[in-house]
Amino acid sequence: MTKLGRFDCPPAQRLTDYQFGLLDEEAAAEVRLHLARCPRCQDELALLEPFLTDESDTVQLAEVERSDAPNMIRPPRQYWQVTEVTMTGTLRMARGLDTDTEQIGRARSATVYLEAELHKPGPRLKGQVIDATVDWAGALAELWQAGMMRRVHVLDDMCEFNFDLADESPISLFITALSGVTVAIEKLSLMQ
Incomplete structure (x- = not known):
């Protein structure tokens, strides 16, 4: 049979x-x-x-450029825009003795802590996302400068990230959790 x-x-x-x-x-x-x-x-x-077949004939992708986030298409409930970033300072900063800057941005339940340290050739940006409702561990952080993606980092289990930058020009930071929620901080000056 x-x-x-x-x-x-x-x-x-x-x-x-x-x-x-x-x-x-x-x-x-x-x-x-x-x-x-x-x-x-x-x-x-x-x-x-x-x-x-082998991929030797595949087209190489060009460097992606992106205009400002308002032109992007994202579901509104998943896109959390940080509208205000507050500079936190110390007396050492006020006296000009400390060149590091600390900033805090909030969007819905997420709080993003940023710290910029002056290094050669450019600043180092460290950050952490704290949130009681969304798990940010394993999230993808994209750092954009001059309309182009410059760095990508996966947040660790403490929801922390860091970037070494080439210069002090303003940045846009997009952090996307595994759940699809994106926190956006745009046109941020690191060293004010």
């Missing part, structure tokens, strides 16, 4: 693994035998073949 070919067909991932030679000999022989008698899987493999 012969089996109906379509009910015992391997999934597309298994065909892909077969094509790349990732299966052990026994599994590869099983797929090879199935392919010999199943025209549907032969067609499916032929359909997958353009996607399984």
Whole structure:
């Protein structure tokens, strides 16, 4: 008694693994035998073949430019804009003895703490996101300067990040949690 070919067909991932030679000999022989008698899987493999070729001819992506965030399309409930960043200072700063700046920005339940330290060749930005409702560990922080993405960092388990910058020009910072919520701080001057 012969089996109906379509009910015992391997999934597309298994065909892909077969094509790349990732299966052990026994599994590869099983797929090879199935392919010999199943025209549907032969067609499916032929359909997958353009996607399984080497990637030497793929187009390299150009550097992405982005205009200001209001032109971006984001769901409003997921996009939290920090509207005011407050400079926190110390007496050492007031006396000109300390060049580090500390700033705090709030958006809904998230509070973003930023600290800029003067370094050569440019400032170092350290930050942390504190939030009681959204988990920011593992979030992606994007730092933009002059309309271009300059740095990307994944927040650690303490929701902290840091960037070494080339210059002191204003930045925009977009932090996207794994849940999809984005906190945005735009056109921020680090060393005021």
